[in-house]
Amino acid sequence: MFEPTEQGKDISIHSGVVLRGSNTREDDVHSTGTFSIVEYSFGKCLEWKPVEVSVVSESQDQDPEWSLVNTHTRIRTVSEGPDSLGRSRTVRILLCDLKSFRINRCGQQLTLMLKDGTTYVVYFQLSNADSFVSTLKGFLKFIKSRKDRNMYIVMDAEDSVLEKSFAELDLFQENASDYVWKFVKNLHDRPYETTMEACSKLTDILHIPQPTVSDGAGEEYEVIGEPGVGLVLPPRPPCPRGAPLTQEQWERCKDPEGRITNSEALKEMIFRGGVSPSLRYEVWKYLLNYYPWEATNAERIELRKKKTEEYFAMKLQWRSMTPGQETRFSDFRDRKSLIEKDVNRTDRTHPYYHGDNNAHLVQLYDILMTYVMYNFDLGYVQGMSDLLSPILCLMDSEVDAFWCFVGFMNKVSTNFEMDQEGMKLQLSQLHSLVVLTDPQLAQYLDKHESGNMFFCFRWLLVLFKREFNANDILILWEILWTDLPCKNFLLLVCVAVLDTEKNVLMENRYGFTEILKHINDLSLRIELPWTLSKAEGIYHQFMAVANHLPDHIRVIIGLEPQHKPEISDSEEENATAEPQLDGNDRRSRNSTSSGNVIFGNNEVSFERGINLSYI
Structure with a gap:
């Protein structure tokens, strides 16, 4: 954070504001302060200054300096907060570094997204974000996102000039600003084709409407897959969440000798609403x-x-x-x-x-x-301690916690193996699901060095442990342990989060590093009930066209493939043979020494993905 040598001029001041930076945990002590637009000789800044009033969040979660490491050396996360002398820091953001912002929670929360992917969340306690944004209009050019009514995109100077020029020509049926964004991006990626397309617009020769498919009853379906395949997803159904499993429901599922008589019905109730906190000590032992x-x-x-x-x-x-x-x-x-x-x-x-x-x-x-x-x-691999921690806290018994941890590790042990094959498979499957549910997003990620999905590594490795508070992570885990509505439901949760963040990633034109940083900054800002509902809705979309799904998608969600490959006797014998490892092979697999994990031809990207995921 730079420290100007001159005294700035306050243009607008809002008091009673709490700011949370990209590395600040929700359970940290925050100070209220003033949030201002300040003018310096080098430009205008958004500036937050603390006052001496402390506010403590009710949420309690893990150490802000917790650093997740597997077989690599990680960079420890350093929390934004008091300096070495115990004083809260002043935060300054140059307006020219602002990429976009979003207003949430009935105007009380303002999320600022910078060009480098850094995110700041501003909470207004005495006023609201709308009044601050109104003041900001006099100093910053921004437009409202057409896809997200709460999001605003900051225009660069060159974008503003282009938008004005195109608007004055009045040649485009689509929103002029949207076309400008697309024109600037495509001009960089495809200069020749983009120029020719713009010329065709000028002569009104070419106009390609966006294709849709109708079911004949007035509902439009989203076209998915490669052009010409014809596979469509029906509209995503609403999937409301239920109430947690109660003591009465739990007791009704037992016979006089204590057996659980209908475990499948019980799992269904747990999937729908989780488990009441007082029951977790007992129910988790079964799950x-x-x-x-x-x-x-x-x-x-x-x-x-x-x-x-x-x-x-x-x-x-x-x-x-x-x-x-x-x-x-x-x-x-x-x-x-x-x-x-x-x-x-x-x-x-x-x-x-x-x-x-x-x-x-x-x-x-x-x-x-x-x-x-x-x-x-x-x-032992780093990261396991964070899976055990909530279990021990809940069980408050060394023996019970150990055996529950064993059960948990049996479900996720492939995440921690040296060869990383389990993680590679999940990342590959996640990309396949995104391709099917949102080809536009998948194409964007592919073009921005992110089709490998490395930015989701932390989500999958410890099942969103870093993304939710202490209570929500218990709910998410017990839902995942039911294996409902399908295996790999965790991947659908990832798809749901990416679906929510799609507009932010694409409209900010984030690249690989910015995507990593933005996804990392989502910690404690993901709405769990909404995400679970969306993930279940995606599952039902798949099941509505199950007979038309490609076999690799069917396998991901637990369906039998429709076209089983024929295997010769020799191939079957080789596939079932136990591999023979010599002493050096076993030592290589079991060693805890650090080393590079090669993921296809993207070793460098993989290293960046893992390291930046924990900054």
């Missing part, structure tokens, strides 16, 4: 396969006794290891060191883990070390 659904009360008591003995036997294995053994066991030593570092920075702002010499941090460490003994092939 994470700690308890079988059909177990009786007596069988569960016996099972827990057995699991407790097994846990402490594994715990004793690593606790009794001598220093001499550790010196000759490099993999164990490296994992132990990594766990020690991670535990000390996991969710430290949460009351359950807050403070020095916290006993729960010791439990977190012990569980992770014991998991290394339970599954040494996978061992």
Whole structure:
């Protein structure tokens, strides 16, 4: 943040304003302040200055300096906030750096998006964003987005001149400003074709209407897939959310001996509305396969006794290891060191883990070390501590938390494997879903070095742990654990978020780096109920045309492929054969040392995607 040497002139001042920067967590302490338009000799700025009134958000979540790392070295996130002397910083934004802004929450919230992808969220407590924007009109040229009525695009000087020129010619049936945006972008990407198209407009020779398909009843369908395929998605149906599973509903699903009589109906209720907080301690044990659904009360008591003995036997294995053994066991030593570092920075702002010499941090460490003994092939990879943290907080029991964590890791362990094949597959599948649901967005991402979907890496790796507050992430996880309405519902949640952010990405003309930064800045700003409803609606769109879906899409959402390839006897034998690994291969797979993960021919982009995702 630059510090001007001169005294600026305040043009407009709004008080009672809270500002949250791109790296600030919602549970941090914010100061109210003044938000002004200030004029300097070098230009006009938006300027936020704090006052001495503190406001604490009710939300409590993880450490703002939490840094997610797998087999790579990550850059630790540094929170915007007080400086080294404890003073809140003044934030200045040059108007020329502003790319767009959006008004939300009945005019009380203003989201500023900069050209480099940085996002600031401004909360007006005593006035509203509309009055501030009205003042801004005198100093900044911007137009309203045609696709998002709450979003405004800031015009560059050259864009304004072009818009005026085209508007005066009055040659275009479409909105002149929209055409200018498209003309400027296409002129850079396709200079010859764009120039010829503009000339054809001038002579009124060429006009291509946007194709739509009608079902004969007046409803229009969106054309998807490659031209000529003819596959269409019906309108997206509304999918309202339900109420959380109640104690009464839970008890009705048990027989006199404690068995769950209809687990599928129970999962449906959980998918629709989640679980009441008071029930999570019990229900999660079933969702994470700690308890079988059909177990009786007596069988569960016996099972827990057995699991407790097994846990402490594994715990004793690593606790009794001598220093001499550790010196000759490099993999164990490296994992132990990594766990020690991670535990000390996991969710430290949460009351359950807050403070020095916290006993729960010791439990977190012990569980992770014991998991290394339970599954040494996978061992420990950074990021696992953040999946365990909410489970331990909820269970408040070392044994119960361990076995629930084992169930969770069984679902997502491929995310953390050294070869990253699980992550590569999910990113590839996500791109396929975007191509089907929104070809325009998919094409835009492809043209801007983002078709690899690396900017979604963090979402998939830890199931949106960084994107939602402590309560919402519990709801999302228990919904995902039902495996309803289909497998890979997490990918549909990603598609739903991208659908919501499509206009921001495209109308701001964001490139690879800006897309990464914007997606990272969505942390704690995604509406969970709306996103879940949209994701379910996308699923129902797919199912409405299920018989026409390509096989690779059918497989993603859990349907049988319609065209199974024929496999020869020799191919089947090779496919089912167990690969033989020598000692060096096994060590390479199990080693915790850092290294580059090569994703096709995009190693450099992959590295940028992972590193920038956590800044």
